Amino acid sequence: MTRAPLLLALAVALAACGRGEQAPATGATTTNEATTDATSGAVQRVTTPVTIESGGRRHVFRAEVASTTAQQAQGLMFRTDLQPDDAMLFAPYPPEGGAPRVADFWMKNTPLSLDIVFIRADHSIAAIAQNTTPLSEAKVSSGEPVAAVLELVGGRAAALGIGVGDRVTW
Numbered sequence: 001m002t003r004a005p006l007l008l009a010l011a012v013a014l015a016a017c018g019r020g021e022q023a024p025a026t027g028a029t030t031t032n033e034a035t036t037d038a039t040s041g042a043v044q045r046v047t048t049p050v051t052i053e054s055g056g057r058r059h060v061f062r063a064e065v066a067s068t069t070a071q072q073a074q075g076l077m078f079r080t081d082l083q084p085d086d087a088m089l090f091a092p093y094p095p096e097g098g099a100p101r102v103a104d105f106w107m108k109n110t111p112l113s114l115d116i117v118f119i120r121a122d123h124s125i126a127a128i129a130q131n132t133t134p135l136s137e138a139k140v141s142s143g144e145p146v147a148a149v150l151e152l153v154g155g156r157a158a159a160l161g162i163g164v165g166d167r168v169t170w
Helices: 003-016 069-074 156-160
Strands: 034-036 043-045 047-054 057-066 086-090 101-105 114-119 125-129 140-146 148-153 167-169
Touching (some): 047 086, 057 069, 057 148, 114 140, 114 156, 125 140, 148 156
Parallel strands (some): 057 086
Antiparallel strands (some): 047 057, 047 167, 086 148, 101 140
């Protein structure tokens, strides 16, 4: 094995270990759903389409799915390369299953502003925390029980006219 793939594997393994402290969930996935391109060595994340219907229009995002506790704890921390239609879907929320609950997120170690879209069990948007403050440890709460959360590039919800009550499918 050459050094580059070994170092990449080590870096991915260390990133998956998390930060060792318990905290509210943040944006989430880089562990089990990532693969490595054999020729370039680049990490490729598995995505799923997430559609938001708003005002008779539909917009599709490329969302990484954070479905485990570890993935949801990691979220979009340390990311600096999100494209306008990139997203992260926390589903199910909570990751261990069960009834929807109030979601509390934070932006610690997240250098990009995000829009955090809180989604009810019926797939309607309950609330949107727009343009969150990068690196902040302030709690960002859904305000009501939710079954999923979608993180978008900051300002994207307003730019697309996405609002409370709009429908989200994946």
